[in-house]
Amino acid sequence: MKHRTKSIPLEQAQQQANVQQSEQETTRQFANAEEMLRYDAAQMTVPAAVAKRLQQSMGQVAAPKRSWWRRLFSK
Amino acid sequence: MESLVSEAFVEPDCSSPPPFLEGEGDLAGLYQKHSRAVYYLALRFLANPHKAEDVTHDVFLKAYRKWEQFRGESSARTWLYRITINHCCNLQRSWHERNLGPVEESTWENLPSHAESPLRVLETKELGQRIQSALDGLSAEYRLLLLLVADEELSYDEVGALTEQSADAVRGKLHRARKAFATIFQKSA
Numbered sequence: 001m002k003h004r005t006k007s008i009p010l011e012q013a014q015q016q017a018n019v020q021q022s023e024q025e026t027t028r029q030f031a032n033a034e035e036m037l038r039y040d041a042a043q044m045t046v047p048a049a050v051a052k053r054l055q056q057s058m059g060q061v062a063a064p065k066r067s068w069w070r071r072l073f074s075k
Numbered sequence: 076m077e078s079l080v081s082e083a084f085v086e087p088d089c090s091s092p093p094p095f096l097e098g099e100g101d102l103a104g105l106y107q108k109h110s111r112a113v114y115y116l117a118l119r120f121l122a123n124p125h126k127a128e129d130v131t132h133d134v135f136l137k138a139y140r141k142w143e144q145f146r147g148e149s150s151a152r153t154w155l156y157r158i159t160i161n162h163c164c165n166l167q168r169s170w171h172e173r174n175l176g177p178v179e180e181s182t183w184e185n186l187p188s189h190a191e192s193p194l195r196v197l198e199t200k201e202l203g204q205r206i207q208s209a210l211d212g213l214s215a216e217y218r219l220l221l222l223l224v225a226d227e228e229l230s231y232d233e234v235g236a237l238t239e240q241s242a243d244a245v246r247g248k249l250h251r252a253r254k255a256f257a258t259i260f261q262k263s264a
Contacts, residue, residue, distance in 0.1 A: 034224050043199045044186075
């Protein structure tokens with residue numbers, strides 16, 4: 001019983017912290033358009049389908065040959 | 076092999092090279108480091124997730140084919156952006172693109188994001204929609220300028236080189252682009 005009465009404020013505090021964190025997230029402020037775009041870009045993930053397609057396409061394309069002068073100077 | 080590929084690209088901060096590019100030397104690092112920037116530029120410039128995927132694929136395939144032509148005079152990021160911008164502009168100029176209607180709402184629903192909570196996913200999606208609306212309200216020149224300047228890896232000189240103008244002209248137009256963006260963005264609230 002004692003344990004339970006102690007744990008309630010802890011839970012409430014945790015919930016309040018979560019709510020506060022959520023509020024901070026939803027009221028995010030940006031100094032200018034670029035900052036907003038940077039944030040937006042950081043949330044983005046390149047779809048995995050692009051990598052799959054690229055893999056297939058590269059399989060159909062012969063590996064680019066190195067030019068004669070690059071081969072010469074890399075020795 | 077397929078599952079390895081998708082796993083590697085779901086997490087953008089993974090440190091190992093993408094499996095399909097193993098043995099391709101610098102190109103593996105190139106995709107890992109720049110694919111998100113290329114995808115984002117294409118996505119927000121064209122306002123079409125499907126086209127952005129196509130562009131990202133085409134840009135890196137072209138980079139693979141033309142890797143030997145990259146002379147290192149500019150940064151790899153600038154080189155890839157140049158290919159991306161050319162590709163996007165060609166797409167916009169094409170008859171098909173000019174006669175195509177706006178993207179369906181459901182297309183935006185499936186945009187991948189790595190926000191960690193449902194609230195953040197919702198917040199990110201809503202913000203993304205407002206950003207896209209504001210960008211769509213700008214001229215193509217201002218839209219491109221803002222997207223390029225937002226990339227901290229690029230200097231004003233590099234943005235100028237990519238948009239064929241001086242760094243001073245970039246600064247001047249940027250001021251007006253910011254203002255126009257803010258006005259449209261606030262209206263969308």
